[in-house]
Amino acid sequence: MADATTVHLTEQNFDEALAAQTGVMMVDFWAEWCGPCRAVAPVLEELARDSRGRVTLAKVNVDENPGLAARYGIRSIPTILFVKQGKVAGQVIGAVPRAKIKEKLDALD
Numbered sequence: 001m002a003d004a005t006t007v008h009l010t011e012q013n014f015d016e017a018l019a020a021q022t023g024v025m026m027v028d029f030w031a032e033w034c035g036p037c038r039a040v041a042p043v044l045e046e047l048a049r050d051s052r053g054r055v056t057l058a059k060v061n062v063d064e065n066p067g068l069a070a071r072y073g074i075r076s077i078p079t080i081l082f083v084k085q086g087k088v089a090g091q092v093i094g095a096v097p098r099a100k101i102k103e104k105l106d107a108l109d
Helices: 014-020 035-050 066-071 098-108
Strands: 006-008 024-030 055-061 079-084 087-093
Touching (some): 024 035, 024 098, 035 055, 035 098
Parallel strands (some): 006 055, 024 055
Antiparallel strands (some): 024 079, 079 087
16 A cells, blocks of 8 residues: 555654655545545555655554644544645645645645
């Protein structure tokens, strides 16, 4: 499922990972039991792979890291935050079409 373009974030390494990020990071808030999360995951992985290093995919399991979900006001999953220069620059909620996610990425690039 995951490859070199995917990082798994926890409450312990989240802030450090965001600060160290140079390009755009898609932060996918998800859970094992979430069907829409599983549906959108391959799309996110493909977009990160196709970006040739400009986009990093980060995954946050909301069941294991409820503090991060609370901190960013995540009420529905999947929620994908788009982070650039350490700041949230956009988000999409739900299993949206690939084109919508790509549009958000293109706007940040």
